Amino acid sequence: MVNAASIGLSTRDLYLFNKGDLFHSYRTFGAHPIRLGDEHGVRFAVWAPNARQVRVAGSFNDWNGEGHAMELVGETGVWSLFVPEIGAGDLYKYEIETLEGNWLLKSDPFAFGAERRPDTASLITDLTKYKWRDEEWQRRKQDGSPYHESMLIYEVHLGSWKNKGKEQFLTYEELAGELVEYVAGMGYTHIELLPILEHPLDQSWGYQVTGYYAPTSRYGSPEQLMILVDKCHERGIGVILDWVPCHFCKDDHGLRRFDGTPIYEGTDWKRAEKPIWGTLSFDFGRTEVQSFLISNAIFWMDVYHIDGLRVDAVASMIDLNFDKPPELHTFNKHGGTENTDAIRFLKRLNETVFHYYPDALMIAEDSSAWPAVTSPTYMGGLGFNFKWNMGWMNDMLRYIELEPNERMHHHNLVTFSLVYAFSENYILPLSHDEVVHGKRSLLNKMPGTYEQKFAQLRLFYGFWMTHPGKKLLFMGGELGQFDEWKDAEMLDWKLLQYPLHHSMQQYVKRLNTVYAEQSPLWERDCDPGGFEWIDVHNAAQSVIVFMRRSHDCNRFTITICNFSYLHHGQYRIGVPERGNYRTVLHSEDAVYGGCLQEVQQEAGSSDIPWHGREYSIEVDLPPFSFQLLSFGDGEVNIPY
Structure with a gap:
C-alpha cells in the first residue's frame, strides 16, 4: 500500500470521499499534471474497491500497463500512481483485474478529456491554463434574483444548430461567435445546452453518458468550451447545462461493473435497470457515488463557470418503478415506491450547490406530481429553485392541436394551469422532446391552412410568453420549422427565404424584446398577486x-x-x-x-x-x- 501524502493525496479527502462528503473530489481523482519533488508528471487516482490490481495503460507505454501498476491507498478502495515525464495530451485507460481474475480496460470516471468517438480513451488534460474574463458577469449575477428577473432560455443541441455537413460539427470556439451573437440578437437571456458530457452515441443527444467530467470532444477542446461560456457571459447570456445524474450507459469502457462489481449502479439489478433507455441507474445510497455526482455538479460551475443545471429525469429518480415492467418492481423499506435514497441525494445535491453557489440555477425536469420540488429542504422540499411545468406544456399542446371548432369543449386545458401556477417556481418549456419521434414540429401541430398554422403559432407563442413562468424554447421553433428536429442535420435555415418563416423569426424576436421590456411579465412570476x-x-x-x-x-x-x-x-x-x-x-x-x-x-x-x-x-x-x-x-x- 502507498502512503497518500507521498503522492500528494490527502488522507482526509479520501476519508470524506468514502463518507460521501468530498464535494470537490475532481481535485483528488483523475489524472492531474503535478510536480512531485523534482519531477514533473501526472498523478492518477481511481476508486475501484473490489479490484485485485489496477494499472495505467496509455500512449506513453504502448498500452501495456505492466510497468505502471497502481497501489492501493490504505483501506479507501482508491488506487493511485505518479508517472513522471508525461503530461497533457497523453492518452490513458485503467487496466483492472477483477476478483475472478478477468481484466477490464476502463476509461477514467474522472477524466477531464476524452478521445473523439468511436475511440474511448481518456485524455490527460490541464484545466488550469484558461484566463477567464467574466468578472463583471459574476458580480452582476450575485446582485440579482432569478425569481424577479426575465428568463428566456434558448435550448440548443450544438451538433445540429448549424454544422458543416454530416458529422462535421462547429467547434465550441466557432459557436462562441455565431451562436452567441444570434442568441443575443434574438433577445434570449440564457442558453441551455443539451448534454455535452462525453457520450458514445450521437443519437442519445448526450443523455447516455460515459464521461461525466469530460466535455464531449465532438466540438473541440475543454478550453474551447471555456471560450464559449466566457463569450456568453460577455454578451450577458447565462449558460445552463443539461445534466444527467439519473442513469448511465452500459458501454464496456464506462461505469458499468467498473471493477468487475456493480459499484456505481448498486447490487440490486432490478433497481439498477432502466429498460426503457437500456441504461443503469446510479446507486444513490452509496456514499462514494454521492461524492462522485455532487462533485460533478460543482465541477461544471467551478471549472467551466456554468450558471445552472437542468437536472434530467427527476421523476425517474424518485420513483423506483418509473416505466418499469412488473417483474422489475421493487419497494422501499416502508412498502412504498419512492426511492428514498434518490430523494435524500437530490436534497443534498441542492443544499451543496447553493452552499457554494447561492446564485445558481437548479432546475428540475420533473413530470411527476411530487410536491414542493422548488421549496427549500428545511421546509421539506427537494430544494430546487425552478421546475419545468410539464402539465402546462401537455395541456396546451393538446389544446392547440384540436380543430378550432372543438376548442370550446376543452377550454379548461387553457385555464387549468392557473390552479397550480404558483405552487412551484415554474419554467414553461417548449423543448426538444416535443418536436421529435412523430410528435411533429410546433408549426405542424397547428390545424388548418398554411396561413392559419402560422397565425396559430404566433398566437400560441404570445400566450406562452405572457403566462406566468419563465420561458424555454427549443432551437428552430423561432423559424416555424415544418419538419421535426433532425439531430443529424442542421436547422432548416433555408426557410428564412420564405416570407412567413422570416416573419415568424421577426415576430419571435419582437416578442422576446417585448418580454424583456414589460416587467409585469416576469417580476411576479412566482407571486399569485x-x-x-x-x-x-x-x-x-x-x-x-x-x-x-x-x-x-x-x-x-x-x-x-x-x-x-x-x-x-x-x-x-x-x-x-x-x-x-x-x-x-x-x-x-x-x-x-x-x-x-x-x-x-x-x-x-x-x-x-x-x-x-x-x-x-x-x-x-x-x-x-x-x-x-x-x-x-x-x-x-x-x-x-
Whole structure:
C-alpha cells in the first residue's frame, strides 16, 4: 500500500470521499499534471474497491500497463500512481483485474478529456491554463434574483444548430461567435445546452453518458468550451447545462461493473435497470457515488463557470418503478415506491450547490406530481429553485392541436394551469422532446391552412410568453420549422427565404424584446398577486383575457387571446383603470405575416362597467390572434 501524502493525496479527502462528503473530489481523482519533488508528471487516482490490481495503460507505454501498476491507498478502495515525464495530451485507460481474475480496460470516471468517438480513451488534460474574463458577469449575477428577473432560455443541441455537413460539427470556439451573437440578437437571456458530457452515441443527444467530467470532444477542446461560456457571459447570456445524474450507459469502457462489481449502479439489478433507455441507474445510497455526482455538479460551475443545471429525469429518480415492467418492481423499506435514497441525494445535491453557489440555477425536469420540488429542504422540499411545468406544456399542446371548432369543449386545458401556477417556481418549456419521434414540429401541430398554422403559432407563442413562468424554447421553433428536429442535420435555415418563416423569426424576436421590456411579465412570476383573470369563462368563443402586474401595481399588461377561427368585432373587456391602453404587440400585424395592414395603437377606456370592473375598452379580435396591451409604462411602445 502507498502512503497518500507521498503522492500528494490527502488522507482526509479520501476519508470524506468514502463518507460521501468530498464535494470537490475532481481535485483528488483523475489524472492531474503535478510536480512531485523534482519531477514533473501526472498523478492518477481511481476508486475501484473490489479490484485485485489496477494499472495505467496509455500512449506513453504502448498500452501495456505492466510497468505502471497502481497501489492501493490504505483501506479507501482508491488506487493511485505518479508517472513522471508525461503530461497533457497523453492518452490513458485503467487496466483492472477483477476478483475472478478477468481484466477490464476502463476509461477514467474522472477524466477531464476524452478521445473523439468511436475511440474511448481518456485524455490527460490541464484545466488550469484558461484566463477567464467574466468578472463583471459574476458580480452582476450575485446582485440579482432569478425569481424577479426575465428568463428566456434558448435550448440548443450544438451538433445540429448549424454544422458543416454530416458529422462535421462547429467547434465550441466557432459557436462562441455565431451562436452567441444570434442568441443575443434574438433577445434570449440564457442558453441551455443539451448534454455535452462525453457520450458514445450521437443519437442519445448526450443523455447516455460515459464521461461525466469530460466535455464531449465532438466540438473541440475543454478550453474551447471555456471560450464559449466566457463569450456568453460577455454578451450577458447565462449558460445552463443539461445534466444527467439519473442513469448511465452500459458501454464496456464506462461505469458499468467498473471493477468487475456493480459499484456505481448498486447490487440490486432490478433497481439498477432502466429498460426503457437500456441504461443503469446510479446507486444513490452509496456514499462514494454521492461524492462522485455532487462533485460533478460543482465541477461544471467551478471549472467551466456554468450558471445552472437542468437536472434530467427527476421523476425517474424518485420513483423506483418509473416505466418499469412488473417483474422489475421493487419497494422501499416502508412498502412504498419512492426511492428514498434518490430523494435524500437530490436534497443534498441542492443544499451543496447553493452552499457554494447561492446564485445558481437548479432546475428540475420533473413530470411527476411530487410536491414542493422548488421549496427549500428545511421546509421539506427537494430544494430546487425552478421546475419545468410539464402539465402546462401537455395541456396546451393538446389544446392547440384540436380543430378550432372543438376548442370550446376543452377550454379548461387553457385555464387549468392557473390552479397550480404558483405552487412551484415554474419554467414553461417548449423543448426538444416535443418536436421529435412523430410528435411533429410546433408549426405542424397547428390545424388548418398554411396561413392559419402560422397565425396559430404566433398566437400560441404570445400566450406562452405572457403566462406566468419563465420561458424555454427549443432551437428552430423561432423559424416555424415544418419538419421535426433532425439531430443529424442542421436547422432548416433555408426557410428564412420564405416570407412567413422570416416573419415568424421577426415576430419571435419582437416578442422576446417585448418580454424583456414589460416587467409585469416576469417580476411576479412566482407571486399569485401578479396575475388576475379578466375573462376566463368564454369557452363558447374560445377567448381568454388576463392581466399581469409588476411590483408597481400601477403598471400592468393585458393579454387577449382569440383561439377561434371566428372574428369577434367590438369585443368589450373590463379594465381596472381609466385611461389609454397601448398596443404593445399584435400577432396579426402584417409586419409579422398577419392580416392587418394597420393595427389600432391604443384603446381608450369607457365608463361602462364590465367583467366586474368600473371601466372597459373595446377591441377587435381577428381569428387566431394575440394582443398585448400595456398600461402605466409611460411612452407609447410602438412595435413598428
